[in-house]
Amino acid sequence: MQIVFMNQMSRTDQEGLAQFAQVWIGEEEGVWRLGWRDMELDGEAVDEEWYEGSSWNEMLYVYRHRLAVKLGDGYRPMIEGVFHEPQEVAGKQQTAQKLQCYSELYGNEELYTELCAWRRKKAASGRKAPYFVASNRVLRLISAFIPQTEEELLQLPGIGASKASEHGAEWLELTSKVARTTAFPLDWVYDALREEEYVAWLYKQKEAKYKQELERFRTRRVMLSGIAEGASLMQLKERTAMSRRELLEQLEELEKDGYDTDALIQLELNAVPEEEQKSIWKAFEELGDTFLKPVLQRVYGQEADGTSTTEQLYERLRLIRIRYRRSAGGADSRNSDRRRNVG
Incomplete structure (x- = not known):
């Protein structure tokens, strides 16, 4: 394995003793590996493997999250700029x-x-x-x-x-x-807030941020793989442990970013009559696509809001809104190339 990156880390424990570690990235035949090595006082090394796989992007998400955890625990790098980010905010x-x-x-x-x-x-x-x-x-x-x-x-x-x-x-x-x-x-x-407390808190914020980004990346990958395989919303719900509402929100984000989501949309709309879909489309043309409630009431009547089927009807509106926004008349139409896979 070829080591392509390594940084020395250190911290002082509660007894005032120095502790050392290394974070490293390696590559071998297209497989990326990421790990952490604790250097013990007796010269022994204790390794943690953080990642092994073919996705450079996923490896970077794991790197940021796991390193933020260590920095929050008090470790500091010998070489600054471990996140390749601009300097901390001021003012x-x-x-x-x-x-x-x-x-x-x-x-x-x-x-x-x-x-x-x-x-x-x-x-x-x-x-x-x-x-x-x-x-x-x-x-x-x-x-x-x-x-x-x-x-x-x-x-x-x-x-x-x-x-x-x-x-x-x-x-x-x-x-x-x-x-x-x-x-x-x-x-x-x-004056009351110690600098070390503040720095540790900042790294905890990064830890939460990078954990969220990692989870989002992995969810998107599962969704795109499922869409390519012809999975339904129910099947994606089982694979991701997300609610249908959350999946639809993710679907909207994928669409905004230029991914092809139409196979899933078509699968879910197969049971919706063509005339009903046309009525929804016409309502978007007349009322706009920013708010769904007016469209719901225009198509299904005032009494539709608050019934046992309301959530199902909102799902239909969201799915058709994605197509509407993609069209030339949609508020969020785009001409970007449609990408089909992640990192």
Whole structure:
């Protein structure tokens, strides 16, 4: 095997002792291998094999994710730039990151739990997804810095005048019951937060990001392979453990990226009468393809929304919308070459 990349890694353990390791990439007859080697004090080496296969792209996704885990555990590279990314952000974005980091490490968990319960009730009453009401990051910031006035609330990144006006009174009602030991403005955070804590937190963010990218890559590969084999949505659901709704969202993304998904679309629409498909197409022409609910009501009537078959009807609309957008009249039509496989 030919080693094409290697980097020395090191960290200091809790007892102050140095630990060394290597991350490496090798190739042999078209097969890529990726691994990690712990160098023990007695000279012995302990190997972890992270990847073996023919896909360079998949190997890179695994490399980024697994290396981010090690960096989050305190290892640092001898050669910088292990992710081949631009330098870390600065200015306002870095300020927001440090506040977010502090809030996740030192937040008030009891208050955060109360805020999450508030969000669930708010989302249920408004029939919205919880993240549309407020993100986890916003609730973490509130729980850590416990603002007592709207002016303080507006100093938290991610909370603008609109959100403060909409939910601020309810947030402040919850925070007013909690004693705090810190104050606004939040300049003190940058001294209180140790640099090593911040760097480790940044790598944990990368770990989550690269894990998501790896899962997305593998899901797309399974879907494209299934489509080529003539698999149905039900069969893809079994292969990926994803819901039909999630699969349709992935199908839309594949279509946007120029992949040929029509075999699956045709398979799923075989049971839909031609006249019904034409009615849906005409509704998209008249109402646009941004929102599905008006199209649903135009084709199936007002009473169709909220019935036991609603989800099935929305599936049909999504599938036909993909074709509609691909056409010359679709809002998202594209002329890109249609690719058929991944890395």
